[in-house]
Amino acid sequence: MDLGLLHDLAQPNTTKIILCSLDGLGGLPRPGTGKSELETARLPNLHVLAKRSACGLLRHVGPGITPGSGPGHLGLFGYDPLQHPVGRGVLEALGIDFHLKPGDVAARGNFCTVDAQGRITDRRAGRLATDLCVKLCEKLRSVTVDFAEIVIEPVKEHRFVLVLRGEGLSGRVSETDPQTLGVPPLHARALDPSAERAAAAVNQFVERARPLLRDAAQANMVLLRGFDKQPDIPLFPGTFRLRAAAVAAYPMYRGLARLVGMDVLDTGPTFADEIATLERHWADFDFFFLHYKDTDKAGEDGDFDAKVAALERFDARLPDVLALGPDVLAVSGDHSTPSILAAHGWQPVPALVSSAYCGADHVSRFTERDCAGGALGILPAQDLMPLLMANGLRLAKYGA
């Protein structure tokens, strides 16, 4: 559905909407039992909720396409992820909750090792310790270049974020990482004329970083890739006419929510902290994006039992969410992370929508298999937001 049309139809109301994203929610049956994580877990609260909800499966990008966290969440937020790609440099910045400003060009940086002739011998500098990465980033902050301010933030091990801040910069800059060993880093090139200042700034930065790193035997050079600007995306609160808040402990999801213009609330590291934050700000917003990370972590680790336990921990907290009395509650996820894959998967993700007007279906268990027969059908993730708006009586009729 066109975001402009949704904006035209959006109307104020006092209803409250919670969108609960269980990261990596969907799973696959474990060989042996033939049951998925959702089918194995004891989830009394989710199943009772599913019984009075409309259920279905969300597909975030397209059939067979495995979404990253960026596209997965943009879909949940109502955007077509194929129309709003988020570059790698920007995602890296969002992943450390870095506050990108409009016009910033972000890149993913690696410390690497080069030999006496400047040829790369290790693209990740032996995955150097994070505290060393922090110290080297501190050094790089002294570099100045023409045309742009340089901002450097460490991420983890050999990874850091480079941000170019200034007027008239473009992200259309080629990578300096040749993605192979035995050759020197590449010069950055402008991929179109608008990027010449940015490319010059990148090359100056690399040349001025080199002498500063000379003594850091293991990490004596940098590689840069994934130059990009923030996507020019219609903001969520304006589009849907919602005061929207994100409750997310993990930086990546805070960053994605900030990208679309949500207020990102301060919260502690646990899901209990997140729920306390939700309760504290209940009066202040119309829409809450509530993120639960544990399901994805367990799935990525390939730990079926841990994912079952993470689902059960969520289920135990669900009554606290329901106690707030949201007019509309959706439970779904940004992608599946089947434990037997130990990675994100392309499988569509169970979803439920609960409200006084959600309608009924025959689904009484919140599982992949059951939700496939629900009233929502199998729908693109970006269709969820219009449904939540409608269930909150926040969309006017189309046409007389």
Place this chain on the structure above:
Amino acid sequence: MDLGLLHDLAQPNTTKIILCSLDGLGGLPRPGTGKSELETARLPNLHVLAKRSACGLLRHVGPGITPGSGPGHLGLFGYDPLQHPVGRGVLEALGIDFHLKPGDVAARGNFCTVDAQGRITDRRAGRLATDLCVKLCEKLRSVTVDFAEIVIEPVKEHRFVLVLRGEGLSGRVSETDPQTLGVPPLHARALDPSAERAAAAVNQFVERARPLLRDAAQANMVLLRGFDKQPDIPLFPGTFRLRAAAVAAYPMYRGLARLVGMDVLDTGPTFADEIATLERHWADFDFFFLHYKDTDKAGEDGDFDAKVAALERFDARLPDVLALGPDVLAVSGDHSTPSILAAHGWQPVPALVSSAYCGADHVSRFTERDCAGGALGILPAQDLMPLLMANGLRLAKYGA
């Protein structure tokens, strides 16, 4: 599906198709029983028919979008309602079964009350009595303007339709209704250069109407909005190569059928009259659009029991429709009107398609919940017409 492609594939046959639209068909469970109107009603004939039909749910505009009657029926007729918007003035004209001609510009008019300084004090003139509206419209018919013939038709209470008829008129004219009190009506402006003649005609009309209404204390001025022309829409009979007739007692649906070029048959006010009309013209057409209004009226009134009764009355007449032996029979609606909403809803609408070739599914009851699991899936309303054509063996193979 592209209408041009459907036209290319359409081929003649002697099969007969009935599309039966139960206005506002879909509903929601009543709190207390947990059963929707369709689940509460005794519908022996519909359920038996559903058992030998392919069932599904129709979505008319998009997930979460509540369709008006115009978009709802255009979807049933095979058009994408987002690509063929129908303006408010045109719908108002269709709603009184006014025969718009190509090039006509229609607007919705309100009689309003203005004070001695010309400032609006009541935008609806106290919802004046319809017979007074008729008399005032009679007065306004004496107004003449440059560039256009003026046609005035009363609607109901304070509402009337203004039609500008003439060469080279455009509907891109701004509204004279300021939508607020304490200010005078606005001048009409051309929203693009092509609309200058129409805007001038509108302003002349308003200036010449003013003295005629001076003595009508309650309704001494007019407000005009929703200027629009008929959409330039490919006509239904040509597109599908069908002799198509509409059997509809209510003016709005007669108007919508005429908009797409169907023959609109004279019929009496009851559904029994409509069925008699259908029987009388059975030999003359290939396709019949049969409209049943009572379901929507009861739903709009928020009268659950009345909607149940309306469904049961339809069910009792269904054998008369089946007795005609249509090769293809579809039963669905233009939108849902859940009694608990007392308004149109966004919920997808049950649909069944019955023919010798419709295929089977597990659905044996014609309800929202059951149809969600049917062989048609949840499909855009405009996909119904190609299915009906195919079931009538009226579409050639695509590609060799």
